Amino acid sequence: MKRPTIHDVAAAAGVSRGTVSRVLNGDRYVSTAARLATERAIAETGYVVNRTARSLVTQRSGSVVMVLSEPHEKIFEDPNYSTSIRTSIRRLAERDLSLVMMIAGDAGDRDRVLRYVKGGHADGVLLLSTHAGDPLVDALHDVHIPVVSLGAVIGRENVIPYAACDERGGAQQMTRYLVEQGRKKIAMITGPMDTPGGIQRLEGFTDVLGRKASKKLIEHGDWTRLSGESAMARLLERSPDIDAVFAASDVMASGALTTLRAAGRRVPEDVALGGFDDSDVAMSTHPALTTVRQPLAEIAERTLSILLDLIDGAEHVPSVALPTQLIVRDST
Amino acid sequence: MKRPTIHDVAAAAGVSRGTVSRVLNGDRYVSTAARLATERAIAETGYVVNRTARSLVTQRSGSVVMVLSEPHEKIFEDPNYSTSIRTSIRRLAERDLSLVMMIAGDAGDRDRVLRYVKGGHADGVLLLSTHAGDPLVDALHDVHIPVVSLGAVIGRENVIPYAACDERGGAQQMTRYLVEQGRKKIAMITGPMDTPGGIQRLEGFTDVLGRKASKKLIEHGDWTRLSGESAMARLLERSPDIDAVFAASDVMASGALTTLRAAGRRVPEDVALGGFDDSDVAMSTHPALTTVRQPLAEIAERTLSILLDLIDGAEHVPSVALPTQLIVRDST
DNA sequence: TTGAAAGCGCTAACAC
């Protein structure tokens, strides 16, 4: 049999389609009798609203797009995505909103996202890992749709609200700790310099070290394990007497660890190694990584809250930066 | 200004809405003149089709749901998800289908998924990590919607088509290799026994070892690192003279490694350690893990192909099991 | 408090 429509329910309940719609949407102008009859009819017929039809008239899609702006290959290499995605799905589901995932790695992808949003198929956009200068950000903003970012969008901090950890403060914690441990020559492996984690963790590093944070002691990675390995190799070649390294992510730290070990350096005896994120890998390396924990689940929660507020019509919602925590393990 | 509709385009092009619809949908009965005028009008007005309106009449949603059946907390702990999700999004986007993600951890979740699908909001369902006996599987099957699973659904192998690696063969490869290396007392840490990876990798293990695969040498984990640690501890306590361990996943192997090291066992000298998946962690442990590579990207591709064929109306599409490859590193 | 009816934007059948 065909799927029952509001029409069938109305017939079964002996009321009009308008009334059925009213009880469906919790309108208060419905008599108890009509409501009861309708509810019974809904149960009997096994009726399920057709969101498509509803969307057509309400102009609301009932879904949110999550845009992953990382180039294809690297997406998800970062273990941090997991928590964010899980949290987003859950929070959205509570509001009966669904999560549509899109990748925006190249121009074609960005175009697809834009068409999708312009087509009115999303009530909000959740940006992940957006790099500075991404044209999609402004394009999206022009569409006048609620947009939020998990982690700041460099250069658009004031136009796209976000929730993030205190990147700079976290990096300061780690650097200060390394200094307090008596380390004299501390190097850093940063993330990409067009991401907040790349820029701000380096800022925190130089905040503490001042002029001791010389160019020679800084290398850039791209968050991958492999980039950590090679950055560490360059660092070691240039400054063999390094006695500490702060990698801007645990994954890169794990890469650096491989290089250090291959070079015959003992960790932490010869070189102390610090990571960032407190992701799963931090526990699986040997020695386990001293790292900076960022409250990922809470960041995701807050990001969603901002988006939902925006969708509910809030004009402007402030961004938030949550405190990090230094987790000392065996690598320092 | 309001978003232009097919009506505006028709007016601008000087044709009827029907004609616009025809060029939009690639109908062949359109004169070149009309087509050109329409295309120009589309460009001029910045028109984007409203999929909602289209869905309402075509009864097609233009999206596919990916259902993650893992209990909430564990989702994504498995690094294998990443590749699957990425591949799915990409393949679907090529067909202009979008990917909606839903979690089905508890009864309420399953109900939501079912309502969504029954509501006609998905043209197909992609199952991930479904456990044996999951009631959602049969419920979904009853809805008569294309359903495919990434990895077999235990107990429903013949009703839900799937793509997977040759789980059993892969486990045989590893076990045989361990035997060939001269290991005498080989233990195994399996996955959950209601998943294909849990069951079939153990089968491969016993296939090779025969009665030497005694109960004493088998422990069950749940794919997490922690479960690998504790399973290893139980194994060691029961049989201190173990000289090899085959963990059904790299993540669990990395947990086992921690326990082995804490117990003073050298890997691989005292105990050889094999994993499964060839995920990122396999390279980040020390020593790097010997493991069984499963062609994740291809498995995901094939899964999507099956689903798309089904959506295109194919009656029955055969499941596939792709060959694995033994990757020898330093842990054996 | 309720019913009737006008669309939301699009596709597809039909007539020309």
Add this chain to the structure above:
DNA sequence: GTGTTAGCGCTTTCAA
């Protein structure tokens, strides 16, 4: 080849 038109299933005035 092309225009016209009848819905797809729902919400939301407008009257009553």
